[in-house]
Amino acid sequence: MKSGFVSIVGKPNVGKSTLLNAIIGKKISIVTPKSQTTRNEITGIYNDDESQIIFIDTPGIHKPHNELGEILDKKAYRTIRDCDIALLVIDSSKNFNESDSFIFDHLKFDCELIIVFNKIDETNITLINSLKDKYLHKFNNPKFIEISALEKFNIDSLISLIKTMLPEGPQYYELNQITDKDLRFQVQEIIREKALLKLKDEVPHGVAVLCDDINLNDKNLNIYAKIIVERESQKGIVIGKGGKMIKWLGTASRKEIENLIKRHINLELNVQVVENWRNSSSFLVKIGYR
Numbered sequence: 001m002k003s004g005f006v007s008i009v010g011k012p013n014v015g016k017s018t019l020l021n022a023i024i025g026k027k028i029s030i031v032t033p034k035s036q037t038t039r040n041e042i043t044g045i046y047n048d049d050e051s052q053i054i055f056i057d058t059p060g061i062h063k064p065h066n067e068l069g070e071i072l073d074k075k076a077y078r079t080i081r082d083c084d085i086a087l088l089v090i091d092s093s094k095n096f097n098e099s100d101s102f103i104f105d106h107l108k109f110d111c112e113l114i115i116v117f118n119k120i121d122e123t124n125i126t127l128i129n130s131l132k133d134k135y136l137h138k139f140n141n142p143k144f145i146e147i148s149a150l151e152k153f154n155i156d157s158l159i160s161l162i163k164t165m166l167p168e169g170p171q172y173y174e175l176n177q178i179t180d181k182d183l184r185f186q187v188q189e190i191i192r193e194k195a196l197l198k199l200k201d202e203v204p205h206g207v208a209v210l211c212d213d214i215n216l217n218d219k220n221l222n223i224y225a226k227i228i229v230e231r232e233s234q235k236g237i238v239i240g241k242g243g244k245m246i247k248w249l250g251t252a253s254r255k256e257i258e259n260l261i262k263r264h265i266n267l268e269l270n271v272q273v274v275e276n277w278r279n280s281s282s283f284l285v286k287i288g289y290r
């Protein structure tokens with residue numbers, strides 16, 4: 001069989017996680033309109049009769065402004081070193097700009113490279129051609145493909161292209177396993193997604209979620225989690241007037257977790273301040289980002 005590891009890299013917000021979910025056909029990685037949604041390497045395992053392809057979604061590469069940002073970039077760079085194929089995802093609805101130059105200067109691919117022009121539902125042929133011209137001259141013999149991860153357009157062609165490039169190899173994972181992440185991680189991510197979607201300005205970027213406990217008591221599945229913020233003033237925003245915001249976050253998260261595991265749960269959410277946690281090495285280890 002054909003098998004191997006394919007990393008999904010690119011700038012924040014270009015649609016990497018949407019692509020992973022479209023390939024696997026399930027929501028494995030959270031998606032929001034905000035940049036720097038993904039903070040971990042997230043594995044999604046694709047199986048068919050002739051292949052097993054292990055995709056690794058990564059945090060968007062950007063100019064880091066804090067310790068968390070540096071760690072996120074390193075994770076993306078690491079996956080490029082360890083894979084058979086890298087998918088460099090580009091938002092084809094946007095002109096080439098300064099942040100693309102940053103990617104150009106920092107990315108070196110030793111593996112095979114496919115440049116994936118995403119969001120073609122939102123662009124035009126002139127823009128795509130000018131982007132292709134830039135990337136053709138920068139990287140050594142890359143393959144190009146145009147897709148819409150959102151509309152699931154051309155995903156099959158992308159899989160076929162990957163298969164032609166992968167070596168013969170073993171089956172690395174059980175056929176029924178679609179991700180490497182456990183329920184605790186998924187709970188944390190679902191809650192963080194709701195916070196990213198609902199909170200405004202800088203607050204969401206300073207949010208982390210820690211799931212303290214998942215236990216079965218009197219046939220009830222109880223989940224206890226904390227939303228971590230960086231400052232006391234943000235605590236009030238997350239709780240909201242009369243507790244309205246945290247109630248919304250709790251209900252929306254609970255419904256999605258219930259849908260994921262197909263059973264009723266009790267979810268208890270609290271808010272805790274950890275000053276400037278994005279620059280705290282020990283907290284970054286505790287939260288699993290390091």
Ligand SMILES: Nc1nc2c(ncn2[C@@H]2O[C@H](COP(=O)(O)OP(=O)(O)OP(=O)(O)O)[C@@H](O)[C@H]2O)c(=O)[nH]1
Nearest residue numbers: 012013014015016017018036037038060148149150
């Ligand atoms: N129009 C359009 N929007 C898309 C497409 N793919 C993704 N998006 C949207 O782009 C936004 C970002 O998507 P994500 O999948 O979270 O992007 P990402 O690259 O994983 O972002 P980070 O995790 O922050 O690095 C979301 O609002 C998606 O719905 C696409 O093919 N077309």
Ligand SMILES: [Mg+2]
Nearest residue numbers: 016017037038
């Ligand atoms: Mg992402």
